[in-house]
Amino acid sequence: MIVVEHVTKNYGKKTAVNDLSFTVRPGVVTGFLGPNGAGKSTTMRMIVGLDRPDTGSVTVGGKPYRDHVAPLHEVGALLEARAIHPGRSAYNHLLALATTTGIPRRRITEVLDLVGLSTVGRKRAGAFSLGMGQRLGIAAALLGDPDVVILDEPVNGLDPEGIVWIRNLLKSLADEGRTVFVSSHLISEIALVAEHLIVVGRGELIADTSVSEMQRAASGVVVRVRSPRASELARLLLDDGVTVESSGGPSELRVTGLEAAVIGDRALAAGLPVHALIPTEVSLEQAFMQLTHDSVEYEPTAPAPEPAGTRQEVTSR
């Protein structure tokens, strides 16, 4: 269990995290989502005590991280930036960490096997690829058999096989009852493993919701309606929070803000014929981009073309 309460962190004049509060529960994978620069890494660093919040508190397993007598046994973390001396072998890197807390050497072999690095464990880490570095970071995170596992962008640099591997790993860790907190800036990636989502932008909480809820909010919001009397139907449906656009010809409408069933019922009541009623799935990706649109820190100067079907509001909760 990770509890973040009203945490604010400034670096000089720049606010990295602003009054952020959320709870990460054990037994499920919780995704930590947000655009680059949203404060995800800063928050994770504060959870393991590397950075100190200006105000607010962060606790893991009921107390501040630094108060745990066996911290690696409590929390295992892979942080975004590399944390390995290039001149040291993977084995010796893990040995140094394990020794601080009395973890036996056979555990080092175990975690190297687990992440698939046993054959290169004695090589200098400086020669590792990005993916191997990530695997070593994951091995370090699992070294102490921790209750809480925190991984910052773990799929970075992994090959497709490695990505599948880490998904399975995260799920099995959560199934064992651990708290698993994984950051990403790609919702499509995180939605495959996470049950719960914490979405941040510009250091503030945007959404604290389950993946299924987010999916529900995202899907079926746009309905394509075909009717020979489209203009009459459009007038009928227009209301607060509802937008109607014509699309793909005079007989086709795109309705935002009403469910397909409601549109069908109203058309029937008014005696208007409806030839097609198609709820349009909005991808999670689009829902996420919509959600974080206003909080993108580093926007490209030429705005990316907006994907079709993103002009609806997704309610955050």
Place this chain on the structure above:
Amino acid sequence: MTATVVQPPTVPAPVSAPATGLRSRADTGRLKVTLPRVVGAEWFKFASLRSSWITIAVALAVIIGFGALAAAVAAGDIEPARGGGPGEGALGLDPTSLSLAGAGLAQIILGILGVLAISGEYSSGMIRATLAAVPRRVPVLTAKAIVIAVVAIVVAVPGTYAAFFVGQAIFGDGANASLSDAGVGQAVLGTGVYLAAIAVLGLALGALLRHAAGAIGALFTLLLLAPNLLPLLLPDSWAEALVPYLPSNAGAAFTSVAPADGLLSAGAGMAVLAGWIVVLLATAAVLLRRRDA
């Protein structure tokens, strides 16, 4: 690299309660972070880097080699570079000091060894893993100081004795000094201890400044530049009062057979050098706790 079969990680015993993932209290007790464990970890870190051993080898070569060279020049076995007969170089006539001539350079090498013991962690990012493993942080600095001090003593003290004996062998019977001569024993042992102290001073500077370049610059300034620059920059009376308290001059008070005028007594010199180290390490410890890693 095929690791598609994911086994539940287990240490040291299998996760007993999959429903909660909570391990027994006994595990937590057994996996406590203690200072001896952190010292062990720091030793592994030091010993697992090739650069540590290379630096030590270079330091030993410098202590013994330069001492032998100076002795050979002074004894007339080697022609000095320009002018001057045997024993009339800038190094002076004292056979003990001549045989320990390598210490001037060795102090920089060992000081850098101390700097790199911590600045290397900042440049590689390893410090984040280190401080996440030991979130109380100060034990990390304490452990590093212990490891560096022990390593430096084990290297520098025997190295200094070796340099002394090699040098005296070059001077040959009659011209050489003996450990039993007045002040000689103290100067030889003192030089070894001084070198070890400078390694720890380097560690403290590395912990304070966190960058190798800055810390090594500070080390040079403190050891080599300040003793020469302060007398030029300050009024004479101030310089006379301050300069003996610089680390290198505090060291000179107990590493010379016949200390120069104006230096502290041997005991006071040791206390002042120890004071420098304690103050710098304590400041580094406070900052280590306070600063974001």
